[in-house]
Structure formats: C-alpha cells, structure tokens
Amino acid sequence: MATKQSAKVNPYSAVGIVAAQSLGEPGTQMTMRTFHYAGVAEHVPTGLPRLIELVDAKKEPNKSLVEVYLKKEYKGKEAAAKALAKEMESVLLPEVATVQEDMASRRIIISLNENDAKALGVTIAMLKEGVKKTVGTNKVEHRGNKLKITLKDEKETPLKELRKLTGKLSKTLVKGIMGIKRSVVIKEKGEYFIRASGCNIKEIIPLPKVDPARIYTNSVMEIDKLFGIEAARNAVVREMVSVMESQGLSVDIRHIMLLADAMTADGKVKSIGRHGLSGEKAGVMGRAAFEETIKHLVNASIVAEDDNLVGVTENIIVGQTIPIGTGRIKLVMNAKKK
C-alpha cells in the first residue's frame, strides 16, 4: 500500500509536460542514431520515423504488416502454415490473365494464362467468381480458358463504361485476401507463423486455420476500425514501447500510456499536432500560439469566440499564474464557521 501511494503523482502535476519531455529527450538521441541505418532496404520503419508515424496517426503505416498464428491443432505443422500463407496471399487479375477490349461488339475478353495460373493456384472458376463481382449486372460467359463479358445495350451502359470496366478488372482480386502480399513463414518457439505485408485482418480472422486471438498488425487504424478505440489505445502503447525497446531506450510506460490516452480519449485516433490534439485546444490563444496563428485569430473573430484562459499557454501570454502545480491551489475561507 505504501509503495502504491508513493507511486502516485501529486495533484495538479504537469504530467503532460513531463511525458512530452520524457519522450522527446530520447527522441533527440534517436535522430542521431537512425541516420546511420539509412539505406537498409525493405525494412519496416523503426526508430524516429516510426515514432513520428504513430504520433501523426497515419491512416496506414508506411509498411503495414500482419502476423498470423495458426490454431493450436496446427502447432508445429509447417505444411499447414505454408498452405495458409498461400491461401492468404492476394492474386490480382493481371497476374494470371490478359484483358482484351472489343469495341465493335462491346465485349471484353479475358484469357487465362495457364502457366501463371497453375503456379499461383488459380482456376478459371475462381477467375470467373472474381470477375463477376466487379462486372456486376453485365453478362459473363465462360468458354474454355476464356471469359467473355458482354455489355448491356447502348441505353443502359454507354461505350465509355467499357474502358472503365477494363480499368476495374486490372484491380480485381482473383484469389486470397485483398492487400496481403509477400508472405513469409517463420518458425519461432516450435511454432510456425506467417508474416506478410498488408493489414487486412478483418478478412484474415474468419479463415478456419487462423487463431483469431493471436493475430497481430502494426496498423493502429485497422485495429481501431475492427476492435474499437480501447484496442487502438493499446496498440499505440504497444507499438511505442516496441520502438523504444528496439532502440535500447527506457521510457516509463506511463508516459506512453498518457500519450495514447490523449490520442484516443474522445473515441477516434487523433494525431498530436495542428490537425489533432493541439488543433482542438479549448483556448484561441493557445491554438494561435502553436501553429497557424492568423488562421485561428481570424476564425475566432468571425464567431466572436471567447478565451476563458483555462490553458497554460494562454495564461503565460496574458501574464498570469498558470493553472497547474502551485498555481492551481486556492484558499477558500469558510465564512459560516465561527
């Protein structure tokens, strides 16, 4: 109990500043070191670039990746893992087939390249399945190794659609899971797992061999979409800690947790900076002091915004004591008591 009490932070402590300093100081050391690693090819960003990526709350990381573990019954079975990897890996239509346009008869002819198809385990049926999804209501005929798509009459679909459709077909998924590329099977602790680029865990989880409890991705946004904000918060913390550990720096996890809390507090992942946290500060002067001063002042004047001087920066600008630490304590006299 005594230890727990001593670990507590004093009331009105400037935990945010301390967290920022505690993360920022090792950050300066990281800059100096990461430049030495420049030029390592095909590598998931670590160190400062990755840290910036996390703090900026990017839609998708520079190199997103998934790690898929198999269910307990497949433990130690390399063949099963390899099969799953092959199953997951995405194959797009141009990889296995060629597309020809026939303007005169308003048709598209797709012919399967048998060698490529065999190597990637694609059949004509799979191709037809994928094509049907993109083509929609247009008619698809199947003849030998060829698929024939005939556009509906002039009124419903103009000829322009033909071009559009060929464009769409080149991005059509024939096999596997969208976005999953370059998978590798890795053995660790007597178990095989798959590491691949991409982050489409939503479609990986339902696969029968996959252990849904142990799937991993480095994409915070994907986790937020699928599992919600609490999971995203944990993801931010985990990623940050792993970056710090990989650099051999020790930062108290509570600083990182505070940062993650601040980023996720209102239900969506926000970035640190003018598009996120700092841009949503309560006071006009606080925002103006950070970035885009004039923009904030002008916008505030349009709606006659008040600044109630709640923040630290605002009070420093005005020249008052800041509402933190000593400045937060107030003495109130109890007038009733005698």
Added chain:
Amino acid sequence: MATAKTKSQKKRADEAPEKAAIYVNGNLMGFHPDGASLAARLREKRRMNELNYEVNVFHNERTKEVFINSDGGRVRNPYVVVEAGKSRLTPEIMSKVESGALSWEHLVKMGVIEYLDAEEEENALIALKEEDITEAHTHFEVLPSTIFGVTSSVLPYPEHNSAPRITMACSMAKQSLGLYAVNFNHRFDTRSYIMYYPQRPIVSTDLYKSLRLDKKAAGQNFVVAITTYKGYNMGDGTVVNRNAIDRGLGRAMMLKTYSTEERLYPGGQKDKIEVPTPDVVGYRGEEAYKHLDDDGIVYPESQLSGKEVLVGKTSPPRFLEEISVFGVVEEKKRESSLSLKSGEKGCVDSVVVTEAPSGNRLVKIKVRSPKVPEVGDKFASRHGQKGVIGLLLKQEDMPFTKDGITPDLILNPHAIPSRMTAGHLLETLGGKAGALEGKLMDGTAFSGNTEEDYATVLKAKGFDEYGEEWLYDGITGQKMQVKLFMGPVYYQRLHHLVSNKMHVRSRGPVQLLTLQPTEGRAREGGLRFGEMERDCLIGYGASMLIRERLLEESDKTIQLVCNKCGMFAYHDYVKNKDMCPLCDSEDVSSIEMSYAFKLLLGEIRSMFIFPRIILKDKA
C-alpha cells in the same frame, strides 16, 4: 582532370580504343601505342634537362591516357629521384653540395631533385627516408617533415601525437597572443594583443626557424609539473603560480582603436569635436568629460574606465525645430561623443587626428589595457593541450624541488592518457634538457632529438633520466609520495580572456518596443529564459516562479481596461479621470499584464479584429 570524362575524351575512345590518348594541358593532341613508355621517356628527357623541369607527366593506365601539363596553378613538391633502388643524390654529389659547388638549381637541372604535381604523384612511390628505399620506389622525401603543412610543421614532435590533437594544436596556435607585428606601435588595428615578454621555445622545429618565428614569438616556456594539486586542476583546469604571473608570465595588453568622424549632414550642418557644454541635449555630466583637452580629444596616457568620453562631439538636432518665440532659431545640439565601452578599462596609448576618405576630420584613439592572466584565462601547449587557470596559487604554496624550483603551471595527469599527446611529454623532457645544457632543442617531425638524447643530457647533469623529480608539498613541506614529471613546456596564451567575456546583469536596459530586457553582453543584456526553460518550470508546477521570470523580471506593465467594452482606457490628467476612448465610460480597472500582450492586442486590432478584455473578480 583524370576522372571527369570530357567530350574529347569520349571522342578518342571511339577513334583509337587500343592506343593511349595524349593530352597536353588538357587538350587531346594525338595517340601513342604505348603510354607507359612515352611517359617514361618524357620524364627521362626532363631529368636530362632537355625538357623544362616544370613539365609533369601523368600516365593513367586504367583509362589509357597520358596527361602532360605545363600550365600554371599546379601545386608541386620536390623529391629526390630514385633509380633502380638507388638514390640519384650520391655521396659525391652530396659532398659537392656541402662544399657549395652545387646549388639546389643545379640539382634540379641534373635530375637529382624533381618536382611532382598532384597528378604525377599518382605514378610515383615515394619513400619517407632514404633508408626505406626498395626496388619499387621512384622517389624519396627531401625532408621527411615536409609531409606536414605550414602550421603543423611548427609544432614539435607531431609524429608522437594523435592526429586530432595536432589539428587542435594548429587551430589554437592561431589564437595565441604574441608579437604579431613588430610595428604594432604605429598600427591602428581595431583590436590586437601584444604579449609583454614573448620567448622563443626551447624545443622548436626546422620550419619554425626558417619562418623566423623566433623573432616574433607567441608564447613562453612555462615550468610544468604534472600532478593533481588542491583539486583546482580538474577537467582541463590548471593551477598557476601567482608570483610567476606577477613577474610577467603570460602578461599581455589589448590594444583597441576607437574612431569618430566629424560628419556632414544634408543642409550644411556638421558635427563638431569639442567639449560639450551643459546645454547640449544628452549632456553626461562634467565627470565624464574630465579627461578631455580643450580641443575635445583625450590626453594621451590618461587612465579611463567605464563609459568615460574619449572624444567629445556634438551633432546637429535630428529634426528641425520650430522657431522660438523670439524669432531666432535656437539650435539645440545633440551629444554624440565617443566613449569607452562599458566595463572596459584602459589607458590612452596614442591619438591620431587625420582626414577620412570623405574629407571629414577623423580622430582615431588607441586604448591600451593590460591583461594580466586571471582565473578563467585560456592557455595551451603546442600539442592541443588547452586549459584554463583554475587557481592562482602563491609561490610559497606551490610544490618545490630540492633546488627550489617551483612549477609555473600544474597540469592534471588525466589530460594525458586518453588524448595520447606523447609529444607534450617529450617536449617537457626536451625543454628540461635544453634548459640544463643551455641549448635549443630540435623537435622536428621524424628527425628531431630523441628521448635517448635527452636522457643522456639529464643523466649527465645529475637529474633523473626520465624527467621526474622529488617535490615537496608547498603547504605542509612534506616530501610528496611519488616523483613528479616536471620540465619547461612552451605554452601559448590564447585570446579567450575572461575580462572580455565576463557578463552579469541584475537590472539594466530594456528594448524600446517590447520593454523586455536587451540581448547580448555589449548591450548589458539578460540571458534569455527560453521556451524550453519555461517548459521545465511548467513541469515542476512552479507557476509563481514562471510568473516572476516572464512578467515581474521582464516586461510587466499596468494597463487601464474599460469594464464595459474591454478596450484599453487612459487616464485624463486634465479631468483627472480614467476614460475609455470608445464608450466614454469612466468604469475602468487597472490590470497587470505583460507589455508583449498589450502589443499583441494592438497588432490584432491592426488586422481589424477587436479583442475585448472581459474582467472578472478572482474567485
């Protein structure tokens, strides 16, 4: 030239792929079936003096190109020619040289000495010494120490020091105080330093003598003992003998030239050099002008300090004034005297009254201030071993030897191992041997006196051959527990003097616009309490301290604010009332704020945004 492919080089590759291309001063002249033999033959002709010695030939085997250069601007270096593993400088030739029958020019013409440029050097294999010659060598160095540049050739024993320390020693030698010019008395440099008693080093080099640096030395031979003493020489500090300093060790003077000019103004007005009268605007009081002669210029040799005036000067007013009631234009003059910079002290060395290029009267005054070494002044040996004075210790408290020798400077032993400046130690030995024998020692790279030379001298003079001595503690008188390494080392005083850098401020001038303290030593400024420093105080939660730093100690003002409209109000002294300029209200409060904030609100108003200050009682 050898690397960049020019147009003509590409052309020749197409035309004659097997033959070597010949370039003369960069232009393609033709082709030759065997580039190597061509280059060899040309060199042979040059050595026979059939070809001018300024011609250099470079054969690039890889690209099959021969470059023959005779143009200007190539840096060239002389070497002794070696043929078939034998020097062309034979003993017979050498004896003729010694007798004076042959000169350097003769040797060059005979092909004994040959100048190589940077390109031809690529074809040569140059031995450092004659003994190192093998069959493969083509040349050897005339003097091994010439592999060093001008600045580093002046340092003793560079071959015993680590390269970074040599670099540092070179750059510090440029900062040393000495006798920079013999005519310094007649010069009016903006700022210069002269050492009172410069000495030539006991251990010097060949180039040092050739450059005649001993005639304008920049340093003194300090007796240096290596030990820790009283803890005042930690981390590149040094303990220095105060009595030695009183005897003139390291003493220097700073000469600074101040100048002013009688300037002409549009409208025919003119500055006037004179003793300002009390009616001049900005009159500084009688005291400030006490050193001035009747012509408004200081007496030479008068002692000045603080902001005392060197040249009294008055200028016409900045703006034309209204004609006074009596109808006469009463020109009020403005004070614009030249005065000594604040915090400086000195004596007027010489005064010159001349004419500026513009034709105006120009006065130049040279002020001399003695700079006695004090705690914090910087010194350095010629081995990149720099340090500041950490303590000035009375001679009686310094350690002493049985002969009564006390060190001038005590160097910390920790300064040696990690920096690997063995040269410093060797110089100590050399200095000691030289001082005992009454001889100057040679520390030239690769050829100077050796440790053994010094050891024999020291032994012969009855000293420890390794330069160590028993010393006695100056305070307790007890014999020290170990022998100390001691001897004279040439030390330079560097021009980083505490008296030119020291700066404090508790109160002082503020900037006109922001009312915040000024910046910089010259303006008696404060030290900026920046954003990151502010963040640290926030981190501590020390909000009262932040307020004090950023407001009370900076640009605090009291402003009147209208309670109704939130605009800045003013005090009407006629009606003796506080008034709001906007709503004519008299309901006004006085508020404490930073002047910068007041300015900010003003700037916001200038962009047509009206900020109101809405006041509330503090709950």
